Amino acid sequence: MPSILPFPIAAFLGLTDEQAMGRVQSHDDEQAFTHLARRWEEPIRRLCTRMTGDEHAGQDLAQETFTRVYIHRHHYRAEARFSTWLWRIALNLCHDELRRRQRRPADASGSLDDLQDLIGSSSPDDSSAPDQAALAQEQSRLVRQALDRLPAPYRAVLILRHYENLKFREIADVLEIPEGTVKSRMTEALNRLAQLLRPSVASAAPAATARHPVPPLCTV
Amino acid sequence: MKHPDQNTWIAYLYQDELPPADRAKLDTHLAECRSCRQQLESWNLARQRLNAWSLPRQRPAPRRTLPLLRLAASIALLATTFALGRHAFPAQPHPAALRQEIATHLAQTLRPQLAEELAAGFQSALQDSHTLQEETFTRWLADYAAVQDHQRRQDLNNIQQAIVRLDSQQRADYAELRREMETMAILTDASFRHTQEQLFQVASTSSESWPENP
Numbered sequence: 001m002p003s004i005l006p007f008p009i010a011a012f013l014g015l016t017d018e019q020a021m022g023r024v025q026s027h028d029d030e031q032a033f034t035h036l037a038r039r040w041e042e043p044i045r046r047l048c049t050r051m052t053g054d055e056h057a058g059q060d061l062a063q064e065t066f067t068r069v070y071i072h073r074h075h076y077r078a079e080a081r082f083s084t085w086l087w088r089i090a091l092n093l094c095h096d097e098l099r100r101r102q103r104r105p106a107d108a109s110g111s112l113d114d115l116q117d118l119i120g121s122s123s124p125d126d127s128s129a130p131d132q133a134a135l136a137q138e139q140s141r142l143v144r145q146a147l148d149r150l151p152a153p154y155r156a157v158l159i160l161r162h163y164e165n166l167k168f169r170e171i172a173d174v175l176e177i178p179e180g181t182v183k184s185r186m187t188e189a190l191n192r193l194a195q196l197l198r199p200s201v202a203s204a205a206p207a208a209t210a211r212h213p214v215p216p217l218c219t220v
Numbered sequence: 221m222k223h224p225d226q227n228t229w230i231a232y233l234y235q236d237e238l239p240p241a242d243r244a245k246l247d248t249h250l251a252e253c254r255s256c257r258q259q260l261e262s263w264n265l266a267r268q269r270l271n272a273w274s275l276p277r278q279r280p281a282p283r284r285t286l287p288l289l290r291l292a293a294s295i296a297l298l299a300t301t302f303a304l305g306r307h308a309f310p311a312q313p314h315p316a317a318l319r320q321e322i323a324t325h326l327a328q329t330l331r332p333q334l335a336e337e338l339a340a341g342f343q344s345a346l347q348d349s350h351t352l353q354e355e356t357f358t359r360w361l362a363d364y365a366a367v368q369d370h371q372r373r374q375d376l377n378n379i380q381q382a383i384v385r386l387d388s389q390q391r392a393d394y395a396e397l398r399r400e401m402e403t404m405a406i407l408t409d410a411s412f413r414h415t416q417e418q419l420f421q422v423a424s425t426s427s428e429s430w431p432e433n434p
Contacts, residue, residue: 033292041278042277042278045275045278046275049275050273050275055275060299060303063295063296063298063299064299066295067292067295067296067299070292070295071292104324136272139269139272139273140272140273140274142269142272143269143270143272143273144273146269147270147273158270161234162267162270163270167234167236167237168230168231168237180227183226183227183230183231184226184227186230187226187227187230190230190262190263190266190267191262191263193266193269193270194262194263194265194266197265197266197269
């Protein structure tokens with residue numbers, strides 16, 4: 001049920017996403033929409049970027065996601081979680097983009113392999129030594145390539161669980177599939193990923209472990 | 221030894237998926253089972269490698285309130301601009317992709333122009349064809365009219381000549397008939413005169429031979 005308080009006061013009191021969306025839905029509340037956009041822009045951009053392997057596409061798709069949210073605001077069901085609805089819209093847009101790329105394979109052929117090397121935007125630490133930065137960049141590129149080779153359903157589950165920290169139950173709600181199917185996809189995704197990254201693990205792991213101790217497992 | 225299924229182990233990978241009691245049971249199993257341990261190590265290594273792809277956080281947008289419609293319009297405009305920009309200017313200098321982008325862009329750009337030129341050429345050719353058709357039809361109509369006029373004049377001339385001939389023939393026939401009628405009249409008149417004379421002669425002869433009445 002939408003809040004009757006003015007939005008700044010309601011936000012100060014801790015308005016939930018669902019309440020903010022309710023205000024957008026019922027009052028076309030611009031401040032509530034801005035609040036939601038600010039709150040979710042970054043996670044959605046990350047999801048779209050990782051799904052497409054392209055930062056520019058990720059940016060575009062995140063913008064498109066919020067445009068869709070506003071356009072279809074009256075389709076939102078108040079009893080559903082806003083985040084579930086939002087992830088689903090973003091994933092659908094990602095799937096559309098991937099289908100478009102399949103129809104135009106030449107456009108997607110280059111992916112961002114060379115661009116990342118040129119701009120180094122994914123470099124995790126600009127202050128690190130050049131050789132460490134180059135190694136990290138190479139590791140990043142390999143992971144991106146491996147993710148790109150996973151089928152989209154596996155990639156979506158992996159990204160939502162590993163990077164966005166959604167529980168399997170929440171992923172099942174987003175994808176509208178049973179939780180067991182989500183776990184099966186996650187299993188298959190990790191098996192394939194281990195297979196894809198195996199050659200590079202052997203060569204890169206010693207160099208990485210020499211400079212950075214391996215973080216403990218199961219830290220996510 | 222009975223092994224937990226893979227879905228259970230996948231849930232075990234994440235701290236927030238299983239209750240502590242279940243985790244404790246799995247810990248116990250893991251301490252004794254090498255194959256399950258290897259499976260988990262393989263998955264954890266893959267998960268660890270995923271952390272290599274970190275995305276830089278974007279600069280936060282300035283905190284100012286935009287009217288809702290302007291915000292939505294701005295988002296749509298930005299999305300369109302980014303999409304157009306990406307299509308018009310390839311984001312990477314990969315030769316094959318660049319060549320494909322240029323070919324696609326040229327095709328998209330030139331297609332409307334080519335279509336316009338083709339349409340204009342087609343319209344021009346159609347106009348020329350109509351003009352030529354009209355000229356040909358007019359010329360053919362003029363020729364047909366001239367032929368018809370000539371034929372009509374010739375027919376008229378023939379009719380007039382026939383009328384003249386018929387008229388002269390009628391005149392000749394009439395003159396011949398008149399002459400014959402006049403000859404017949406003269407002959408009839410002569411015959412009447414001769415008959416009259418004979419009647420007079422008969423009458424005179426009868427009066428002399430018959431006796432007078434007492």
